Amino acid sequence: MDLRFTEQQEILKKSARDFLTKECPKAKVRELEHDAKGYDPVLWQKMADLGWLGFNIPEEYEGMGYSFEDLAVHVEEVGRNILPGPYLSTVVNTFAIVEAGTDEIKKELLSKISYGKCILTLAWLEENGQFDAAGITLKAAHKGNDFVLNGTKMFVDGAHVADYMIVVARTKESANHEDGVTLFVVDAKASGVKSTVIPTIAHDHLCEVVFKDVTAPAKNVLGKVDKGWETLQMIIRKGSILKAAESLGGLQSVVEMTVAYSKERVQYDRPIGAFQALQHKMADMWIAMGTSKYLLYEAAWMESNGIPNAKEASMTKAYINEAYKLVAALGVKLHGGIGTSYDHDAPLFFRRAKAADTVFGSTDYHRELVAQHIGLK
Amino acid sequence: MDFKLTDAQKAHRDEVFKVCAELDKKKPKTWVGFESQFDDEVGWAFHKLCAKEFAKRGWLALGWPKEYGGIGDMMDKVLFQEARGYYDLPGADIFGVAMLAPTLLAAGSEELKRELLPKIANAEWMFCELWSEPNAGSDLAGLTATAIRKGDEFIVNGQKTWSTGAHFADWAFGVYKSDPNAKKHHNMTFILSDMKSPGITVKSIPYMSGSHVYNEVYLDDVRMSAKYIVGQENEGWAVVNVLAGFERSNLDMVYGLVRGIEELVEFCNETKRNGRPLSQDPIVRNRIADVSSSLEAVRCLAYRVADQQNRNEMGLMDAAAVKIFASELMEKYGHLAADILGPYGQVKNSPWAKMGGTVEYTYQGCFVPIVSMGTNEIQRNIIAWYGLGLPRMK
Ligand SMILES: Cc1cc2nc3c(=O)[nH]c(=O)nc-3n(C[C@H](O)[C@H](O)[C@H](O)COP(=O)(O)OP(=O)(O)OC[C@H]3O[C@@H](n4cnc5c(N)ncnc54)[C@H](O)[C@@H]3O)c2cc1C
Numbered sequence: 001m002d003l004r005f006t007e008q009q010e011i012l013k014k015s016a017r018d019f020l021t022k023e024c025p026k027a028k029v030r031e032l033e034h035d036a037k038g039y040d041p042v043l044w045q046k047m048a049d050l051g052w053l054g055f056n057i058p059e060e061y062e063g064m065g066y067s068f069e070d071l072a073v074h075v076e077e078v079g080r081n082i083l084p085g086p087y088l089s090t091v092v093n094t095f096a097i098v099e100a101g102t103d104e105i106k107k108e109l110l111s112k113i114s115y116g117k118c119i120l121t122l123a124w125l126e127e128n129g130q131f132d133a134a135g136i137t138l139k140a141a142h143k144g145n146d147f148v149l150n151g152t153k154m155f156v157d158g159a160h161v162a163d164y165m166i167v168v169a170r171t172k173e174s175a176n177h178e179d180g181v182t183l184f185v186v187d188a189k190a191s192g193v194k195s196t197v198i199p200t201i202a203h204d205h206l207c208e209v210v211f212k213d214v215t216a217p218a219k220n221v222l223g224k225v226d227k228g229w230e231t232l233q234m235i236i237r238k239g240s241i242l243k244a245a246e247s248l249g250g251l252q253s254v255v256e257m258t259v260a261y262s263k264e265r266v267q268y269d270r271p272i273g274a275f276q277a278l279q280h281k282m283a284d285m286w287i288a289m290g291t292s293k294y295l296l297y298e299a300a301w302m303e304s305n306g307i308p309n310a311k312e313a314s315m316t317k318a319y320i321n322e323a324y325k326l327v328a329a330l331g332v333k334l335h336g337g338i339g340t341s342y343d344h345d346a347p348l349f350f351r352r353a354k355a356a357d358t359v360f361g362s363t364d365y366h367r368e369l370v371a372q373h374i375g376l377k
Numbered sequence: 378m379d380f381k382l383t384d385a386q387k388a389h390r391d392e393v394f395k396v397c398a399e400l401d402k403k404k405p406k407t408w409v410g411f412e413s414q415f416d417d418e419v420g421w422a423f424h425k426l427c428a429k430e431f432a433k434r435g436w437l438a439l440g441w442p443k444e445y446g447g448i449g450d451m452m453d454k455v456l457f458q459e460a461r462g463y464y465d466l467p468g469a470d471i472f473g474v475a476m477l478a479p480t481l482l483a484a485g486s487e488e489l490k491r492e493l494l495p496k497i498a499n500a501e502w503m504f505c506e507l508w509s510e511p512n513a514g515s516d517l518a519g520l521t522a523t524a525i526r527k528g529d530e531f532i533v534n535g536q537k538t539w540s541t542g543a544h545f546a547d548w549a550f551g552v553y554k555s556d557p558n559a560k561k562h563h564n565m566t567f568i569l570s571d572m573k574s575p576g577i578t579v580k581s582i583p584y585m586s587g588s589h590v591y592n593e594v595y596l597d598d599v600r601m602s603a604k605y606i607v608g609q610e611n612e613g614w615a616v617v618n619v620l621a622g623f624e625r626s627n628l629d630m631v632y633g634l635v636r637g638i639e640e641l642v643e644f645c646n647e648t649k650r651n652g653r654p655l656s657q658d659p660i661v662r663n664r665i666a667d668v669s670s671s672l673e674a675v676r677c678l679a680y681r682v683a684d685q686q687n688r689n690e691m692g693l694m695d696a697a698a699v700k701i702f703a704s705e706l707m708e709k710y711g712h713l714a715a716d717i718l719g720p721y722g723q724v725k726n727s728p729w730a731k732m733g734g735t736v737e738y739t740y741q742g743c744f745v746p747i748v749s750m751g752t753n754e755i756q757r758n759i760i761a762w763y764g765l766g767l768p769r770m771k
Pocket of ligand 1: 509516540748
């Protein structure tokens with residue numbers, strides 16, 4: 001066993017940190033919260049130039065072909081800074097194209113994604129707010145060789161700026177809800193698609209997307225018709241690990257920022273970090289950070305090496321969801337009044353921690369999966 | 378011991394709930410939570426409307442001595458708070474009614490009581506609190522804004538911060554260093570002043586949710602009349618402590634949770650997940666039952682505090698306990714409700730929101746009572762040092 005980062009990973013971390021510190025300061029993060037698009041196209045292009053959008057695209061499609069573990073390490077660094085916009089959505093859904101797309105779709109989309117010319121997102125959840133297969137009710141009806149989609153999706157990240165959406169639709173009713181789910185690659189600008197931004201705690205531009213008689217050709221089916229739930233599980237598994245990596249990055253920022261502030265801020269003639277009431281809380285924050293890290297790295301390493309890890313992925317997502325929220329709330333409290341103001345970074349992470357917890361499955365959802373994996377009948 | 382309400386108390390309770398239910402129907406659409414009154418002109422207008430309705434019935438003077446226009450006792454006041462809290466209504470100025478009035482009754486001169494209590498009872502003047510400074514928060518006694526006496530006036534200079542509602546308030550109560558040579562805790566004066574005085578600049582500090590409730594207040598050669606000193610000159614610290622006790626035992630926010638839980642229960646009864654109503658999920662049942670039990674516990678403690686106040690014996694420790702417990706219960710409720718709402722827990726007041734966006738609001742809003750009024754760490758110190766007699770940090 002060797003739990004150090006590789007040299008390549010150290011380089012990835014450093015370059016991500018340097019780049020975002022310079023290109024995406026927190027003032028810009030806050031500005032983009034209230035921007036109509038919610039992301040900066042110029043920054044997106046620079047990221048593409050650095051290869052960020054092609055990390056997980058095979059070299060034959062003009063990507064970098066990095067390992068999943070490397071990608072997780074990179075995303076952690078991105079989360080440390082906060083990067084507004086559908087970056088993680090694009091990267092995660094790229095996996096679906098790579099692993100389940102037809103050759104035609106791969107040729108059409110992958111190099112575009114890699115060059116920063118195509119934003120992807122996942123249209124999964126619905127108004128029922130459910131994460132399980134029973135929640136999928138958006139109808140895709142056969143029409144000749146094509147399919148026609150009708151229904152509403154909720155909480156779709158950046159749908160209003162996306163080029164393509166992977167839509168999770170129902171093509172067949174059956175007693176087993178997992179049977180009859182199909183994934184489609186749908187042009188996000190097609191007629192009949194209407195995306196509206198929902199106001200949320202993190203102003204992260206999640207959308208309601210209404211589909212009205214939207215046509216999807218058969219070539220745009222990802223994987224097999226009616227058997228899309230399995231592909232979705234792959235997206236959720238990888239997405240959970242990467243979202244947890246992003247959260248872990250944010251969590252670390254909060255710990256560092258809070259410890260540093262407690263050494264500077266003076267009340268009662270001493271740094272507030274001298275109060276044991278705060279020291280113990282910061283020790284707890286540090287423990288949450290350490291436990292989160294290696295849980296995540298294990299899940300990412302398994303994913304990278306093709307070792308079955310559905311259980312570990314769910315454990316990681318559920319655990320880090322809660323760790324991040326706990327640490328972020330303490331971060332606010334330990335800063336005192338200043339930690340509650342919009343212009344401070346502590347609440348920025350606090351709001352993001354809340355937003356992160358239902359992406360790719362909530363704590364409750366993943367804990368239920370863990371319960372099944374560990375043999376609870 | 379007797380928890381039963383008297384017939385008169387029951388009648389009063391029915392009356393306050395009836396009036397509050399009517400006012401609830403007039404709430405602006407943009408209203409989400411307990412501090413929406415400061416959000417904008419619409420919120421403030423609704424605050425004033427409620428205040429007039431309450432003033433008309435004498436309810437802003439509940440528990441005051443009769444000679445100052447008071448009616449009822451502290452228990453009647455609690456029942457009124459319960460109704461107001463339940464319907465999440467403003468109208469009882471947190472600074473004037475809940476804090477300054479009882480402080481004046483305890484420590485104000487006869488002249489000040491005669492002049493100011495009617496203004497508070499009739500909802501003519503709304504107050505704000507000018508205490509905290511950028512470098513004097515928890516350690517309030519370390520404040521540096523100065524009030525230099527010149528004849529019948531003080532010339533006040535400095536910066537105050539976090540002042541809730543200062544952008545709407547008519548008057549302020551503040552504390553300033555008035556004797557640079559005296560010892561700590563004997564060098565400050567507690568003074569009331571007109572917020573329209575020349576030299577006052579108010580600047581927003583947006584809360585994490587983006588709303589404008591709090592402010593920086595800059596004081597530049599502001600003239601304050603010595604007539605408006607509360608307590609003794611240079612002995613403002615004693616007044617600060619009296620007022621802080623009333624501030625912390627203010628329980629409005631707890632009562633809001635009563636309705637919050639009712640709405641959550643309703644949501645769980647009506648919403649199906651995994652083929653059955655959420656209300657039948659054992660985890661959901663367990664967690665809501667837990668928060669409900671804590672809420673009942675703090676309601677009982679609130680009755681206890683009111684009962685004590687009726688006998689003029691409110692302990693520092695009980696006030697601190699209520700403040701900690703109530704604020705952390707609000708946090709716990711916010712997290713619970715957000716978990717249950719799933720992805721809807723993050724949605725702001727909008728057509729997509731469940732429960733009117735109150736969950737997203739509370740999820741962030743809980744830091745207001747946790748951090749303000751003296752942080753919960755400071756309250757725990759108070760319990761440990763003054764209450765439990767544990768050795769004090771040097
Ligand atoms: C929403 C809001 C509304 C407010 N409204 C008003 C208002 O209307 N008027 C007004 O005057 N003020 C108001 N305040 C100010 C409030 O009283 C202070 O924010 C509070 O007392 C904390 O001070 P601080 O912000 O300077 O934090 P600090 O005192 O710097 O505290 C930072 C951290 O150190 C901890 N700490 C400090 N000392 C100790 C100790 N001895 N032991 C253990 N831990 C300690 C604190 O608990 C906190 O976690 C408001 C604050 C907020 C957040």
